Amino acid sequence: MFDDNAPSPSAEGSAPDLNQDALIDAYSHAVAAVADSVGPAVVRVQGGTPDRRGGLGSGVVIAGDGLVLTNSHVVAGARRVRIGLPEAGDREAEVLGEDPATDLALLRVELPRGAATATLGDSKMLRRGHLVVGIGNPLGFESTITAGIVSALGRSLRSQSGHLIDDVIQTDAALNPGNSGGALVAASGQVVGINTAMIAGAQGLAFAVSSNTARFVIGEFIAHGRVRRAHLGIAAQTVPLPRRVSLAIHSGANAVRIGEVQPGGAAQLAGLRVGDILFALDDVVVEGADDLLRLLGADRIGRPVEVSLLREGRLITRTVTAHERPA
Structure with missing residues (x-):
């Protein structure tokens, strides 16, 4: 028997219309909420040494005692780097550890009272298609937000130092030079990756080191000052x-x-x-x-x-x- 009260397809045979405005509004609220909660914890990082060029990148404050996570290629062998804090100006930070094999580095900077921090999430919970938000300082434009989806998981990527980085997240959230070391954030507001690279000339191909890899590296830095593996x-x-x-x-x-x-x-x-x-x-x-x-x-x-x-x-x-x- 057919239900006369059931919704019927449109004349073109498509599914019943969805409330597109509600969907767009929910997407916008999710991205805005991530920007508001995690954006203040993303800082500018200036690295490099006289004989080894670093770069202007980004970093993520992950602890109230001043721990900042960024990319190894941004630090580029420096013992100390400059950190630009939102609304608090530039400060010098100490490099606690640098690991080119994962393109990660850990810094410590003196934070002002009440400074925002971000939380590292479990990257293993990610699935292809999940919403992610990139936060960083592309091309020197501070506190820039981009959004996209997880395109693939478990990639391997050759870093700028020539090391092969395993378990890399691929996303189509737009990244540009300066995003390196910034946060890739899930809709939950937790950091699931540290942005590391994009492929020049390729649209929609950007990569981040997973937060689970970052957790391991941070533990090694704190315990040993380097990653022995x-x-x-x-x-x-x-x-x-x-x-x-x-x-x-x-x-x-x-x-x-x-x-x-x-x-x-x-x-x-x-x-x-x-x-x-x-x-x-x-x-x-x-x-x-x-x-x-x-x-x-x-x-x-x-x-x-x-x-x-x-x-x-x-x-x-x-x-x-x-x-x-x-x-």
């Missing part, structure tokens, strides 16, 4: 696993695909191949490149580790003696 000699990309596969191997929803094996590296010596899917390390489930990065801490340098792999539908294990990641 083991390295398998691979480029890792986060990929989803079919549910039937993850259930069969008792893994998570995601794993790591080996996209590159470095010649002469630990992985090549152990027989790992491009295309292998790595889902566990020493029986600990690996659900992404950020998991792998955290598991390969300094305590695993020079130690054999067992990696669990899927190769052409077969379950295999290999023992890899991890090297120290080159400085």
